[in-house]
Amino acid sequence: MPATNKTEHLGLNDWVGTDKPKRSDFTEDNKLIDAAVGGHINDTSKHFSESDRERWDGLITSGMYFGTGESTYTLNFEFSPKMVLVFLSGKAPAKYKAEGGYPMANWAIAIPTVKAGGITMSAGKVTLSQSQSAPASGGTFYNLNKKSGQYGYLAIR
Numbered sequence: 001m002p003a004t005n006k007t008e009h010l011g012l013n014d015w016v017g018t019d020k021p022k023r024s025d026f027t028e029d030n031k032l033i034d035a036a037v038g039g040h041i042n043d044t045s046k047h048f049s050e051s052d053r054e055r056w057d058g059l060i061t062s063g064m065y066f067g068t069g070e071s072t073y074t075l076n077f078e079f080s081p082k083m084v085l086v087f088l089s090g091k092a093p094a095k096y097k098a099e100g101g102y103p104m105a106n107w108a109i110a111i112p113t114v115k116a117g118g119i120t121m122s123a124g125k126v127t128l129s130q131s132q133s134a135p136a137s138g139g140t141f142y143n144l145n146k147k148s149g150q151y152g153y154l155a156i157r
Contacts, residue, residue, distance in 0.1 A: 010036055061155045064089075069147030071132055077124040081155040084110045084126045086119065088143060089150040097141065100134045104141040118142035126155075 002025050003013035012029045015021055041047060048056075061081075067073065075084070087093070087107035095104045108119035110126055117140055118129040130145035144151070 059157050061157070062153065064150060064152045067130065067145040067147055067149035067151060069130065070145060071130055073128045073130065073145035075126040075128070075153060075155075077126070077155055079157055080112075080123050081110075081121065081126070081157065082112070083156045084119070084121060084153060086110075086126070086128055086144055086151055086153045088146065089152055097134075100141075101137070102135050102139060102141055104143050106143050108142070108144055118144050126153075 003015040003019050003021070005014040005016065006012065007014050010032050012032060013019075013021065013025050044052075061077065063075075065073065065075070075086075085107070086109075091106040093105070093107045095106065096102075097104055105118055108116060108128065110116055110119045110121040112121055120127045128144035129142040131141045131143070135141050143149070
């Protein structure tokens with residue numbers, strides 16, 4: 001005979017001392033548990049599928065480089081990034097140089113469809129600029145390859 005009481009969430013048998021469980025009570029409970037747990041495990045809005053995990057494995061690549069002071073520096077990737085962020089460690093993204101009246105960019109972001117100053121992207125290559133002199137009026141000083149500067153980058157596949 002099924003239990004006198006049922007559990008709150010799954011409606012499983014919750015026997016009292018006078019109940020006489022039958023094998024069918026256990027098998028029905030097992031079916032309820034399997035449906036609830038199996039449905040939860042297979043719910044891809046709550047859990048990632050194997051194909052999601054494979055797609056996201058290595059989604060972000062990070063690294064660092066030391067600036068050479070040359071007018072350009074190139075990062076090469078074995079893939080074509082969807083986005084790359086480059087930044088000078090320990091510095092604000094930008095600084096205004098009052099004595100020259102121009103901003104100094106210490107970071108840059110590249111997206112294939114957007115043209116941004118100081119950084120270009122094509123296929124698996126990102127080229128960064130280092131200004132060699134103060135910019136013309138209204139220009140920006142790109143500080144993306146400062147000699148001995150420590151830079152970090154994040155590339156999204």
